[in-house]
Amino acid sequence: MLRKRMQTRMLVALFMVLTFATAPLSALSQKTSPVAPSRAQAEAVVKEAYEKFKSDTGGKNADYIPYLAQVDSKLFGIAIVTTDNQVLTMGDIKYSFSIQSISKVFSQAMEELGADKVFEKVGNEPTGRAFNSVFAVADMPTHTGNPYVNAGAISTVSLISAKTADEKWNKILDFYSRVAGEKLVLIDEVYKSEAATNTGNKALSMLLAKYDRIYADPFESVDVYTKQCSVGVNVAQLARMGATLANNGKNPATGEQVIKPENVPHILSTMVMAGLYDGSGGWAWRVGLPAKSGVGGGIVAVVPGKGAIAVFAPPLDEAGNSVKAQKVIEYVANKLDFNLFSPRSVGLKASE
Ligand code: GLN
Secondary structure, eight states: OHHHHHHHHHHHHHHHHHHHHHHHHHHHTOSSOTTOOOHHHHHHHHHHHHHHHTTOOOSBOOOSSHHHHTSOTTOOEEEEEETTOOEEEEESOSOOEEOGGGGGGSOHHHHHHOHHHHHHHTOOOOOSSOTTOHHHHHHSTTSSOOTTSHHHHHHHHHTSOOSSHHHHHHHHHHHHHHHHTSOOOBOHHHHHHHHTTOHHHHHHHHHHHHTTOOOSOHHHHHHHHHHHHTBEEOHHHHHHHHHHHHTTTBOTTTOOBOSOGGGHHHHHHHHHHHTTGGGHHHHHHHTOSOEEEOTTSEEEEEETTTEEEEEEOOOBOTTSOBHHHHHHHHHHHHHTTOOTTSGGGGTOOTTO
């Protein structure tokens, strides 16, 4: 009798162990996030945001690159791409704009050399200055600051191995195309417009040379960097690039592992720290998502495990971040509980 009871107890214990051991595993192995919003919910919120902000007239196009000053300020598009490749779009979604600084996030150097090497050669501290600041290069112990300010980005480009500048550029373009899951091309007018006026970036590269923080010919590095900033993307392509990060570096459309999974947390944490330059602190405070802006008017925000939202609207604030894009992403992220610093983002409601 006693033996029988012991046996039953052991069976119950075994059952409990198995249940606890397997339950979290099956939850973790879900293909898409168990707390992602439904498509209908996301659609409704994107529509609300579009209507709410479409007439917003805040900000001003970048004009230090002449081409950008002429882009229609009213252009406005929103796209969400999820880690299971659902696509949701609204507004001007066909227009191809220059990726600009968002290109800095997708680093061929990091793929080739690994995160530790990039950290050693470029560093990862906020500059607290404008993205093109000469003072930051002179003042900071690393001089390069981080890979998302111009000096750090030019230095990062210089790390890519290649025999010629053309080979380097082709590697970058091929990498971006695989991250987007579509063939991307250079917007030649943007490149020419910026190449004719980028004396500031050339000055940064010479200063980096003085401090031994650039690892190839300085002007050649600026030229390749200028090309990478002039790659054209539409808002859905940009959202898919973000979704590739959200999906551990695997493109959700093509299934290709484009970015090494171990690099993704480094990329996303740098986005939180410096993705919106000296607007990054306010952004983290309000939105709590890794994001990256470009002076072309794009911003992409990544929601790890769920997807990415990209918005394009050219007028910028003082720090160089699209005004409308910030408002839309803040609105959507808030309504859909995307803020990573909120336990609600993993499904924990205040009442539980
Ligand atoms: N190509 C631009 C520059 O070098 C990129 C800046 C940006 O998007 N913030 O100034």
